[in-house]
Every structure is written in C-alpha cells, then in structure tokens.
Amino acid sequence: MTTATTPSRISQAFADLAARGEKALMPYVTVGHPLKESTLEIVPALVEGGATMIELGIPFSDPLADGPTIQRSGYQALQNGVTMEFCMETARQLRQQGVEVPLILMGYYNPVLRYGLERFVADSAEAGIDGFIIPDLPPDESAELAELSQAYQRDLIFMVAPTSRDQHIASLSGRASGFVYCVSVTGVTGARDDVSASLSGFLSRVRSALDLPLAVGFGISTPEHVQEIGRDADGVIVGSALISRLDEADPADAPAVAREFMRYLRGNA
Amino acid sequence: MTSTIPPFDITNLPDDRGRFGEFGGSYAPVTLIPAVEELRTAYNDIREDPDFHVELESLLKNYVGRPTPLYFAPGLSEAIGGPKIYLKREDLVHTGAHKINNAVGQGLLAKKMGKPRIIAETGAGQHGVATATVCAKMGLECVIYMGELDVERQALNVARMRLLGAEVRSVTSGSRTLKDAMNEAIRDWVTNVDNSYYLIGSVAGMHPYPMMVRDFQSVIGRETREQIREVEGRLPDSIVACVGGGSNAMGIFHPFLEHTEVELHGAEAAGDGVGTARHAATLSAGVIGVLHGSRSYVLQDADGQISEAHSISAGLDYPGVGPEHSYLRDAGRATYHPVTDTEALEGFKLLCKTEGIIPALEPAHAIHLAGTLAKDMTSDQIMIINLSGRGDKDMHTVTEALGVMS
Numbered sequence: 001m002t003t004a005t006t007p008s009r010i011s012q013a014f015a016d017l018a019a020r021g022e023k024a025l026m027p028y029v030t031v032g033h034p035l036k037e038s039t040l041e042i043v044p045a046l047v048e049g050g051a052t053m054i055e056l057g058i059p060f061s062d063p064l065a066d067g068p069t070i071q072r073s074g075y076q077a078l079q080n081g082v083t084m085e086f087c088m089e090t091a092r093q094l095r096q097q098g099v100e101v102p103l104i105l106m107g108y109y110n111p112v113l114r115y116g117l118e119r120f121v122a123d124s125a126e127a128g129i130d131g132f133i134i135p136d137l138p139p140d141e142s143a144e145l146a147e148l149s150q151a152y153q154r155d156l157i158f159m160v161a162p163t164s165r166d167q168h169i170a171s172l173s174g175r176a177s178g179f180v181y182c183v184s185v186t187g188v189t190g191a192r193d194d195v196s197a198s199l200s201g202f203l204s205r206v207r208s209a210l211d212l213p214l215a216v217g218f219g220i221s222t223p224e225h226v227q228e229i230g231r232d233a234d235g236v237i238v239g240s241a242l243i244s245r246l247d248e249a250d251p252a253d254a255p256a257v258a259r260e261f262m263r264y265l266r267g268n269a
Numbered sequence: 270m271t272s273t274i275p276p277f278d279i280t281n282l283p284d285d286r287g288r289f290g291e292f293g294g295s296y297a298p299v300t301l302i303p304a305v306e307e308l309r310t311a312y313n314d315i316r317e318d319p320d321f322h323v324e325l326e327s328l329l330k331n332y333v334g335r336p337t338p339l340y341f342a343p344g345l346s347e348a349i350g351g352p353k354i355y356l357k358r359e360d361l362v363h364t365g366a367h368k369i370n371n372a373v374g375q376g377l378l379a380k381k382m383g384k385p386r387i388i389a390e391t392g393a394g395q396h397g398v399a400t401a402t403v404c405a406k407m408g409l410e411c412v413i414y415m416g417e418l419d420v421e422r423q424a425l426n427v428a429r430m431r432l433l434g435a436e437v438r439s440v441t442s443g444s445r446t447l448k449d450a451m452n453e454a455i456r457d458w459v460t461n462v463d464n465s466y467y468l469i470g471s472v473a474g475m476h477p478y479p480m481m482v483r484d485f486q487s488v489i490g491r492e493t494r495e496q497i498r499e500v501e502g503r504l505p506d507s508i509v510a511c512v513g514g515g516s517n518a519m520g521i522f523h524p525f526l527e528h529t530e531v532e533l534h535g536a537e538a539a540g541d542g543v544g545t546a547r548h549a550a551t552l553s554a555g556v557i558g559v560l561h562g563s564r565s566y567v568l569q570d571a572d573g574q575i576s577e578a579h580s581i582s583a584g585l586d587y588p589g590v591g592p593e594h595s596y597l598r599d600a601g602r603a604t605y606h607p608v609t610d611t612e613a614l615e616g617f618k619l620l621c622k623t624e625g626i627i628p629a630l631e632p633a634h635a636i637h638l639a640g641t642l643a644k645d646m647t648s649d650q651i652m653i654i655n656l657s658g659r660g661d662k663d664m665h666t667v668t669e670a671l672g673v674m675s
Contacts, residue, residue, distance in 0.1 A: 188459055
C-alpha cells in the first residue's frame with residue numbers, strides 16, 4: 001500500500017519538532033482521573049505547560065503491563081464511570097475546546113475488541129484521535145486493527161523493549177507508523193530513580209532498524225531523565241510520575257499541577 | 270451444524286500460532302515476547318526429546334505416585350442410579366491434586382532452560398503447593414502470587430507453601446482472587462524475565478501454555494483410556510470434569526477427543542446461579558475476549574471490563590477459561606454445564622457419604638453434574654468422573670457453608 005499523501009498529525013508533529021531541534025514531551029493521563037471530568041481541564045493545561053502530544057489512557061480492570069500508580073488511576077476512573085464512549089467523547093470535546101496536539105488512545109485490547117474494532121477506529125477518527133497504543137496486542141495479532149487504522153489514516157503505534165530481538169524490531173518496518181514506543185526498562189510502568197545505563201545502546205538498535213521517530217517511556221520522572229533521554233530519542237513519555245502528582249493534589253488544583261509539572265520537566269520551572 | 274469446525278484434525282491443535290480455531294494465540298506484552306518465544310522453542314525441543322520423557326515418567330511414577338487408580342464407585346453409582354460410575358483418583362497423587370502433573374513437567378523444563386526462579390499464580394492453592402513442592406525438590410527459588418481473599422479461605426495451603434520454602438505474596442488488587450494473582454505474576458515475569466520462569470497452572474495464558482499444560486495433564490486421560498479398556502473392555506460413554514481454567518478437564522478430555530462416541534462434559538462454577546452477578550460460568554455466560562494472553566470466552570461487562578468471578582471453590586473462581594475449551598464448546602465436541610455453590614456442596618456431601626472420599630470443592634461440581642447427566646443414562650452405560658483433588662483444603666469453607674445452610 002502506498003503511504004498516505006498527507007502525513008498524519010503525529011508524523012507532522014515529530015517533523016515540526018525535529019525542524020526546530022526540539023523533542024516531543026508526551027504525558028499520559030488516564031481518562032476520567034482523578035475526577036470524571038478532570039481530563040477536559042488537565043489536557044489543555046498540559047499543552048500550556050509544554051506537552052506536545054497527549055496519551056489518553058482507557059481504564060481497564062486488569063492492566064497487566066502497569067505498575068501500582070497507573071493501576072490505581074484506572075481503578076479510580078472505572079469507579080467514576082468511565083467507559084469507551086466517554087473516552088471518545090472526551091477526545092471530541094478536547095478538539096472542540098481547541099486542543100490541536102496529537103491525541104493518542106492507549107488501552108488494553110479487550111475493551112477495544114468489545115467495542116468493536118471498526119467502530120473503535122471509526123469513532124476515534126471522528127473524535128479527532130490520531131493513533132493507538134495497545135500494550136497487549138503484539139504485531140503478530142494486530143493485522144485486523146492495523147488494516148483498519150490504515151484505512152482510517154490513524155497510526156498504530158507499536159512498542160519495543162530492551163528484550164526485543166533485532167528481528168522482531170525489524171519486522172515492524174512497514175507495519176508501525178507514527179513513532180516507535182521504546183520501553184526504557186524491563187518491567188511495568190512506574191517512576192524510577194535512574195535511567196537504564198543500557199538505554200542508549202537499545203535506542204541505537206531500534207534506530208538502525210526503523211525509520212520512525214523514537215519515544216521513550218516507563219520510569220521517566222525528572223528533567224534530568226528528559227534531558228538524558230532526549231540526547232538519543234525524539235521524545236519522552238511520562239505517565240506514572242504525572243499521575244502521582246495528580247493523586248497528591250486537590251482535584252481542583254489538578255490542571256495547575258499538570259501545567260507546572262510539564263514546565264518542570266522542560267526545565268522551565 | 271459443523272460450520273464452526275475447521276477442516277483440520279481436532280486432536281492436533283493448536284496450529285503453530287497457538288490457535289484453536291479462532292481461540293488462543295499469544296497476546297503478550299512486548300517485554301515478554303522473546304521469553305514466550307524462548308519457551309516455545311524449549312518446549313518444542315523437549316517434546317521430541319526421549320530423555321526428557323524418561324525423566325518425567327520416572328518422576329510421575331516414583332514421586333507423584335502415578336498411575337492413579339480408576340476406581341469403580343459402587344456406592345455413588347447406586348445413590349445416583351443409572352450408569353456405572355468410575356472415579357479417576359487424581360486426589361491420590363502427591364500434594365493431593367492433579368496440579369502436580371503439570372508442575373513436575375514445567376519444573377523440569379525450567380531447569381533445562383536454566384531458570385533459577387519460578388513464579389506461579391494460584392487460586393485454591395493447589396497449583397501453588399504443587400509448584401512449591403517441585404521447587405523444593407529441584408532446588409529452585411519459588412514465588413507464589415495468591416489473591417488476598419484466597420489466602421484467607423485456603424490458609425492450610427498457604428502454610429504448606431511456606432513450609433516448602435516458597436514466598437507467598439498476597440495480592441490486594443481487583444477482586445483479590447485468581448485473575449488478580451495472574452496479573453501480578455505476569456507483572457513479576459515482565460520485571461524479572463531474565464532469570465524467571467512463569468509456571469502457569471492452567472490451560473490458559475499465551476501460546477504455548479494452553480498446549481503445554483494440556484500435554485502435561487493429558488497423562489490423566491491416557492491412563493484412564495487404558496484402565497477402562499482393561500476393566501470394561503471398552504471406552505466410557507461419558508466423561509465429566511470440572512472447569513475453571515480447565516486443566517484437569519483438558520487433561521482427561523484430550524486423549525478422548527478422537528473417540529467421538531465418548532461424550533465430554535464440563536462442570537462450570539455457577540456460584541449463586543448464572544442468572545445472578547455472582548458466578549464463574551465463563552462458557553455458559555461469557556463473551557469472546559482477550560484475557561491473560563489468549564482469546565477465549567471471558568466474563569465481562571458491556572464495556573469490556575473483566576467481571577469479578579464468584580465461586581465457593583477458589584480453584585474455579587476465574588472469569589476466563591482455556592482457549593481449547595472455548596473451541597471444543599463451539600465445535601460441539603464438549604458440553605459445559607453450570608453447577609451452583611449449593612449443588613456443589615450436595616455433590617461434596619454425596620461423595621463423602623457414599624464412598625468415604627472427601628473431594629475438593631472443585632470436583633464436587635463434577636459429581637453433582639454427573640448426578641444430573643446420569644438421569645438420562647442406563648445401567649449398561651459407563652461414566653467417568655475426574656476426581657481432580659482431595660478436600661482437606663476446603664474443610665474450613667465447607668464447615669462454614671454447611672453450618673450456615675443446615
């Protein structure tokens with residue numbers, strides 16, 4: 001299949017950043033956490049603080065790739081009554097509010113399957129969502145969703161890990177689009193003190209196999225991490241560290257906390 | 270009617286992608302993909318390795334205590350009325366349940382793969398005890414994940430695991446039962462994938478687990494087939510087993526799949542009833558989904574969130590089911606029936622009184638189902654129940670339940 005004539009919003013965003021010599025800062029928020037309506041205020045605040053793309057997490061009852069922080073946020077969101085429809089509606093409203101950065105839905109496969117793959121992709125496209133990350137959907141099981149994503153011109157983003165074999169990474173060529181989500185450590189999501197020493201070698205392995213921007217996630221929590229990873233990668237993803245701060249704050253202060261945390265990570269605190 | 274049966278040999282599944290028809294597969298988080306591939310390769314190697322099988326058979330015979338008897342149960346047959354009922358006595362193996370068959374096999378495999386640390390999940394604690402036992406014997410480090418609720422109701426098994434040197438980690442997330450223990454075990458595996466082997470206890474999880482666990486458990490069915498031929502000169506008319514994840518059922522069913530004249534019946538845990546919110550009858554009331562790495566029937570809500578299962582028996586308290594069972598159900602080769610907590614307790618009491626055998630609550634579901642199915646059978650027919658485990662572990666639960674009920 002020929003590549004789409006217009007680059008996706010995600011590809012364009014990475015290209016624009018690269019042209020300015022900047023890196024992507026991609027926070028993850030669980031939709032409907034801490035309060036059901038919080039996301040509508042938190043996302044614009046994140047953008048104000050310097051976020052260049054947003055991952056919207058679809059809560060799931062059994063998030064087996066996540067550490068305790070994101071598990072709890074998902075549990076809270078489910079308690080708040082968040083559904084797939086609500087996630088779509090949240091994205092739609094964010095677009096109506098004028099949020100222009102790429103929005104990426106991240107969620108486990110079962111709720112997506114239950115919603116219906118085509119309905120999921122079609123509704124996402126209509127709601128202004130640009131791509132998907134499904135952590136428990138490996139490339140070998142993803143043919144149908146990949147085809148639909150291509151048909152609706154959405155990016156299906158794949159993850160690679162330090163344990164990934166070269167041949168696995170290479171097999172993503174032509175299938176992955178948008179960017180490659182590089183898992184920084186062998187483990188589940190959650191803030192960590194140090195960036196893995198072997199990260200640089202891992203990233204160069206991915207870089208040599210795939211012609212896509214690389215974004216690094218899992219365990220990133222400080223401006224030092226962002227700086228260090230930015231030397232080898234095109235973007236960083238911050239999830240648990242942000243969620244922890246939102247958990248600690250009064251829900252009314254969540255947008256301000258989100259904005260300040262982005263500024264802090266950018267080194268502009 | 271046969272449209273769901275693909276044109277391949279039902280006895281020779283899964284395919285090389287781990288598919289049983291549309292079920293199964295390998296939905297692994299990215300970090301685990303190489304580990305799962307490594308396991309697949311290692312298992313394929315030992316599957317063909319005669320030395321491995323000699324070692325395994327020696328352990329099954331001398332350590333586990335196989336073959337287990339196929340016992341004609343005259344008291345139960347008479348009480349139920351109808352067919353001759355035989356019990357496959359998996360309750361008599363070392364550690365008291367069929368789980369040891371698989372734990373020994375995978376323990377040997379882990380050793381061959383050079384993995385010093387074993388992780389396992391457990392519901393009733395039988396798989397945890399079996400795994401801890403094998404680790405003690407083979408000198409492997411052992412970490413068992415168990416839902417907090419199960420830690421409470423299966424205290425005896427927790428004590429056994431600790432005595433055997435295992436670390437038992439109580440899981441407080443979600444419904445605090447088997448599915449949450451499995452989530453936590455997978456998270457541990459993702460984190461410690463270099464040195465750890467995940468020893469799954471059921472025919473669930475990503476490929477190759479459903480196939481591998483079935484293969485290790487199918488010793489039950491192979492023995493049964495030989496034994497019944499010896500005593501009766503023919504195969505049985507029906508086989509009944511309980512199904513949570515479904516390992517004991519797959520173990521006894523699989524060698525009989527090709528013998529289409531043998532009816533296969535699974536007893537699912539219906540808790541308070543399939544019409545209520547409190548049950549674990551996945552094949553009776555589930556919807557196709559993906560849980561713990563494979564595609565199968567799953568108890569879930571309209572938004573794809575996994576339901577909290579409920580059963581009086583911790584070993585059946587799981588909202589998923591092995592993919593091969595989903596396949597057999599849709600192919601019409603096996604039939605699955607819901608059995609409530611109350612019915613299981615009746616089955617439990619019946620076997621105690623008629624045969625002097627205290628069953629685990631899990632196979633007590635199968636005993637009750639056997640009674641229901643027997644009504645349509647005659648005295649020249651033969652039924653075999655897989656008595657997957659003994660009931661010592663359930664004394665607390667049963668006395669409490671019967672105290673409340675009587």
